[in-house]
Amino acid sequence: MVKKKGLLIVISGPSGAGKGTICKKLVEKHEKINLSVSATTRKPREGEIEGVSYYYKSKSEFENMIDNDEFLEFAKIYENYYGTPKKTIFDEISKGNDVILEIEMQGAMQVKKSYPEAVFVFILPPSLSELKSRIVGRGTETNAQIEMRFNSAYNEIKLVGEYDYFVFNNVVEKSVEDIEKIIMSEKMKVIRYKDEIIDLFEKEILKC
């Protein structure tokens, strides 16, 4: 059999589509699928753990990492930097583990440039009315906020064309299975393992 590198699976989708729950379940279900941990310059909040919640960096540490091209993507949001370090992801991938990166669209598009081998999955709500009721159901937002979030969700859906796969998140367990299928079929793609396949049979020929 062919030894397979792991995959980076980038998961985006409008807020309310349920991507967080899906990613959490995927990681719980599979020992060899890990969540990517971001680096940030924001201060740790109570209960957050270094290396689990985030990698906490000083501003100068973070800017050094930028200069050394150590991020798949990064952004400055208000006063703080957030970024996805290459090292931990590439370490996992080379061990044959998969990494899930839950990220908004702009970050995903940066990753597409820096690591096009990643698999880009867009999580869709089953319908806009369902999306709205999920956003309303959180009960944490004003009507104006809900309206804004809903409109931006709708605009985001129109950008689905930038992704490789779409998953309608109706039942979470089904969506998790869909992503499992995507991962498994991506690992049967010739383009990823062509040389390994030919090597495998050539080694055998040499032994004959």
Next chain:
Amino acid sequence: MVKKKGLLIVISGPSGAGKGTICKKLVEKHEKINLSVSATTRKPREGEIEGVSYYYKSKSEFENMIDNDEFLEFAKIYENYYGTPKKTIFDEISKGNDVILEIEMQGAMQVKKSYPEAVFVFILPPSLSELKSRIVGRGTETNAQIEMRFNSAYNEIKLVGEYDYFVFNNVVEKSVEDIEKIIMSEKMKVIRYKDEIIDLFEKEILKC
């Protein structure tokens, strides 16, 4: 949900890899997966059924079909024509059914030109020694024939790069499941259904 067209799944692989058995099981297992039926000018043999074994055509009928661009691919082998008619395949696909086309490499490459949306799967033997013992196990061939078949199998494997997916056929049931996963994940590809996804949500917005 998005209404999905069916897929054409083209299956090739060296003789002895087991592609015939896999295709048969896939079709038995799924009502909505059908085997493509070829047209030919060769005479029906005993037990063969029109429209099941082949579509039997006269030479002039077949050549008319060629002139009218009615084949995904065709070849003349000794005195007889063999070809894959577009019509039945496209009819099934538009109904949302999938079609399996088991075909040797040269035919597959013709299909890649005439219908690049097809999914190209290459079935590999688990090893060359296993391939050899399967060819020998048939007990129908001379040593020279076995050697020739084995060498051409090895040369064919080197062309795996022309395909989208590879499946190591160790246990048939597992290979069938692998192809099921490929089919299901291909149906989550944005590139196939982008317009349908956007339409779906736009219709809903209009209703609001």
